[in-house]
Amino acid sequence: MADSRETLTKTAFVTGYPIKHSRSPLIHRHWLERFGIVGSYQALEVAPDDFGAFIAELKSGNGFVGGNVTIPHKESAYRLADRPDEIAQELGAVNTVWLENGVLHASNTDGFGFISNLDASHPGWDKTSRAVVLGAGGASRAVIQALRDRGISEIHVVNRTVERAKELRDRFGAQVYAHALQALDEVSTGAGFFVNTTSLGMEGGEVPDIDFSRLCSGAVVTDIVYVPLKTPILKMAERQGYTTVDGLGMLLHQARPGFEKWFGQKPTVDDTLRSLIIADM
Ligand code: ATR
Missing domain, CATH: 3.40.50.720 (NAD(P)-binding Rossmann-like Domain)
Structure with a gap:
């Protein structure tokens, strides 16, 4: 019998305050479509006072596989992560988090x-x-x-x-x-x-x-x-x-490691993706 977890839609997020100008949803949704992955990527506006509760819910399994973290949450996310990697520890700030067996890992991919x-x-x-x-x-x-x-x-x-x-x-x-x-x-x-x-x-x-x-x-x-x-x-x-x-390429390339952690595919940066973001500017 097929493992029902295999068929669940994977969902990742970007959170910041404010968040509506983030281009990350465009990037990740482009890659989801490119790979034909049944997944989603959502922009979530979370106020600084609510960020601790947001991370607690994430760790307790609210359905997200991980996400991106942007201003003003990068330092808080570093403090709240269970396993910040070496780069994150040196910088004291993270932009990418992912769950593995209920453990929240974090890195900085800038x-x-x-x-x-x-x-x-x-x-x-x-x-x-x-x-x-x-x-x-x-x-x-x-x-x-x-x-x-x-x-x-x-x-x-x-x-x-x-x-x-x-x-x-x-x-x-x-x-x-x-x-x-x-x-x-x-x-x-x-x-x-x-x-x-x-x-x-x-x-x-x-x-x-x-x-x-x-x-x-x-x-x-x-x-x-x-x-x-x-x-x-x-x-x-x-x-x-x-x-x-x-600098646009830096934005596009920093998104790659997160996508691979959450969705298991290695995305690439190409002219189609660049044009998509430029058209939105
Ligand atoms: P970020 O996290 O995006 O790097 P930041 O921590 O506010 O933002 O840093 C902004 C950088 O831009 C700083 O190096 C700042 O110089 P100061 O440390 O002297 O503030 C620099 N910066 C911003 N406006 C500037 C200006 N008008 N002239 C020169 N440097 C400026």
Whole structure:
């Protein structure tokens, strides 16, 4: 007799507060359809005060196989997970959770998404020893960890509030250097990789001029902001003759490990998926 559990619809979620702007449902529903999986992916708005109860219900078996967690729940989800993996423990924040035999596992796939996007868009981007990271917030942490794990030997974090850059240097150790914004030109000299992790330029906001000419020739410039797709920072870098990689791919690639955990298939990022998200922007 067939195991009735095999025929149950698997359901995953994305939760945040607010959640209505999340593109994750579009991504995962595209992959569910692509694989012909009888499953669903739901956006759930959960207020911070209700998040503990939400996780308790999830662990007690409310039908979800796991999900994505976004702002403002990433740190709470890390604290409430039973088994955060090594990456999650280093960052203290997670974006992906999944249940295995009633145990809640958790990881942070932002760094995986960041690196996979670069590898897919511009193989060889990592053939440099010196990288510049603009910004020192939550997103910057995942990026620095990923660059360090990739073996970039000098990671220069430049931030408006230099104390936050110093905190990251203290957290990540030897390969990471902290600088104030005024040092941007100086530390860019000879770098082969530049990433913006700040909200500068998001939704059309003002961005100060950046002189990329100190980067080495062939340097790659990327931005984790993806609305607009061509951010002011990417446009500036292109005008100055540098290769750029936009941030949309990071969003798409960070979704891959979760889908595989919940639904058991390895999804890929292709132009159809990219177009689907761009059409929704
Ligand atoms: P996230 O979790 O998305 O990274 P965050 O923790 O609020 O968000 O960090 C935002 C980053 O953008 C910080 O590096 C912030 O600089 P400060 O640490 O000095 O606040 C940076 N940022 C935001 N607006 C900026 C601006 N107008 N000029 C320069 N940096 C800015």
